[in-house]
Amino acid sequence: MVEDLPIDIHSSKLLDWLVSRRHCNKDWQKNVLTIREKIKHAILDMPESQKIVNLLQGAYINYFHCIQIIEILRDTEKDTKNFMGFYSSQRMKDWQEIEGLYRKENVYLAEAAQTLQRLAQYEIPALKKQISKNGQAVTDAVKKFNDYGRLAEDSKKQFGKEIERMNIRGNNLRAELLELVADLPVFFEKIAEDCKSLLPARNYFESFRNYMNESPLSSSLLPTLHLFCDRGVNVTAYEWKYHQKPDRVQKPSLDLLLKADEQDTDNEEIDFGDGDDYIGDVDFGNDIQIDVVADNTGAVGEKVAHGLDALNILENSDAQKAFKLELGELLAFLTMRLEDETRVAGADILIRGSEKRPEGVAEVTEQDLKGWIQNAENILAELNNSQKVHLMKIRGCPQYVEQVVQEVSQKRDMETRYKRLQSLMTEKQEAAQDAVLRATEELKTIVDSARVLQKQLENEISKKYSGRRVNLMGGINQALAGI
Secondary structure (H helix, E strand, O other): OHHHOOEEEEHHHHHHHHHHOOOOOOOHHHHHHHHHHHHHHHOOOOOOOHHHHHHHOOOOOOHHHHHHHHHHHHHHOHHHEOOOOOEOOHHHHHHHHHHHHHHHHHHHHHHHHHHHHHHHHHHHHHHHHHHHHHHHHHHHHHHHHHHHHHHHHHHHHHHHHHHHHHOOOOOOHHHHHHHHHOOHHHHHHHHHHHHHHHHHHHHHHHHHHHHHHOOOOOOOOOHHHHHHHHHHHHOEHHHHHHOOOOOEEEOOOOHHHHHHHHOOOOOOOOOOOOOOOOOOOOOOOOOOOOOOOEOOOOOEOOOEEEHHHHOEOOOOHHHHHHHHHHHHHHHHHHHHHHHHHHOOOHHHHHHHHHOOOOHHHHOOOHHHHHHHHHHHHHHHHHHOOHHHHHHHHHHHOOHHHHHHHHHHHHHHHHHHHHHHHHHHHHHHHHHHHHHHHHHHHHHHHHHHHHHHHHHHHHHHHHHOOOOOOEEEEOHHHHHHOOO
8 A cells, every 4th residue: 555655765855855745835945044043042041951951062953953942941931831821931932933933834844854965965974084084194194103213213323323434422523523533643654654665666667667668758657656655744735736845834723613613603714724814904005015036936935835735645635636546556557567477378478588677677576566566455445444535535625524514413313303203293193083083073973963853854754644654765874874
């Protein structure tokens, strides 16, 4: 029978269904505006009742709330009932008027249908999306927290390796680096001592060159290496550059770097003796005559080695570069000669036995060549030692101290930075968790209200069809599923 068949209505089309079957008018919304205005005033005058507080807390007041409020007022306002059974309480009158306006032309059904549709299509999905988004934010924050922890540990290890490689503690980078620079003279003395053994090798190179050209050449061979091997660490870059000894040497003091650090004058230019002291604009008068006297080398006045020219050959970057190039050239020559002398081909043996070599060439043995090669390789290895390269750059270019300090400090500061980012991720994780909790509670409240409203609508529509069962289907059930 028809009475036994349920009425199935899709929740997204419920409002259209009510209008099409003339349960509600198309212009129902204009009546709702009047009702909402009356509810706004009526709600300001309510009795002190925990039931009403619980009923209205966080809820959008609809017709069904009004019915419950009236039921509560029947108890709280019972003393205002007259002998005819009517209430003299204005509160009761206001809410009964609101109930009547709602029931007129079934405005309450249209409003409830629209509310249910809004909850199913917008509010519930939006809260689910918000919970999912914040849940993902929690996961991302946890992952980034772990990633930053690993990066902080890696930065700590890199910083540790760097200061270990430089043989410093890492507490005061600039001061500790300059302390190491103070040990360079001992290193230079060792290199100078080792280079003494290469002076015969250089002389052998020169003798062999003259022998191959059948006459001495006027050009000097390996002049930088010869000068250093002959004079040691006391020879200055000034003498290497100008081929004459200075009358006076003014070496730059590294103490100025420490003073600059203490006074926080990093932006000020430090004078390491590269030029005459600036004394400002001084008027010497127009009558003063200055006679300039130069010697036959072009040097004017006293020959003073200052700034980088006052450093020794290994301290000065340009002179050291020339020294290492010449050392490499000597090493290449000695290696080639050792290969020639040890080649066992018949023609080579015949040639070596028949040629007449000068004394400076003939007396050099295979063991001499091997010893010189070993010494040259050891010296180059020590000069190319990464720690020593840093220290010699610091000595040869004081501004390099700032570069090294900055690079090492960045590695140290990265650990602090990553730990700070870890703390930020902890805050983000906690904020996202709080947002998930709030949204979950709000969703539960809305879902509960939507379920109640769904049942209320089903019951009200059922009354209009002689109690036939009504099922609101589709979007509302999907929205409420799994909650």
